[in-house]
Amino acid sequence: MFYKPAEGHGLPHNPFNAIAAPRPIGWISTRGTMGDNLAPYSFFNAVAYVPPQVMFASTAAKPDRGDTKDSVAQIRETGVFCVNMVSLALLDQMNQSSAPFPAGEDEFLHAGIAKAECETIDCPRVAEATASLECRVARIETLLGQSNFLVLGEVTGVHIRPDCLRDGRYLPPDRMVRLGYKDYAVVRDTFELDRPG
Template structure:
């Protein structure tokens, strides 16, 4: 099968979101200039640089009560900061609940029954029991082709690691089973890992 994205693929659901998988989920917490908080998951998210550490997230679409975008990007535009919370399998239902098309005044974290705490380096909140949180300062927003498509880049200025997720001097993802986005309504949890040293390297 071959199709051009601008044409009809003829399938019941758009296959594009099921091709680039699994995708990490950036559970973004933001706060507007007026103090209103927002918590929402984004699977168009990833790390993009190591030194200094930097991440990106992409927003697509818009809400009726925001000016051509969604709550997360609107808040980031106002304050220049955001926090990325890692999603573990124990929090997947709460994460899914925060993805709803709630009005900007709705507190998603409260709706999902999550405990929050303040960040250390930025004026924002984070999910207290998340396995890890990246505190980020916005570096740039890039508008992409198409309606309401934006990519935001941020430099990581603070990192929280939950103590029980550190074993043998390493951040151990098997201790909490991270959740990844697959296609459509499908998700996956990571329960097994394996190592492969690069050519010329010694195994750790």
């Protein structure tokens, strides 16, 4: 099969959503004048080591937030955000936090998620996350299409849950990833591979 995205794929579901997979889930927490917010984004990844930087993309809008969603609206306001890593133990809460609550509703409260404060930024974080990355915005880029924004952030603080550190390495019990459509996976089996040279 070959198709040009601009002409459509003719399938019941868009295959592009599942081709670039698995994708880690960035559970983005923010704070703004309307309160605290928490939402998962599967267009997320690390993009640089020094200084450490991450990115996530928001690809939709809410009527009560103009051209975007709560996360990007609050990041525009404050210039900071926190990325919380999702484990299987937090799957249900992560899913609950994806509901389209009105602006100003606190997903931490609605989903029963324990909240903690960040150290380097004024922002909440998920207390039980295996790791949380405190970030200052490097830039927000407008992407092609409607309501598509890329947020790049510099990591200014890192929280690692103590039980996820073993022999000096970050080794969480599992990692949740998005495969596209309604499909997710849990990564538990890993192996090491040396680069040539």
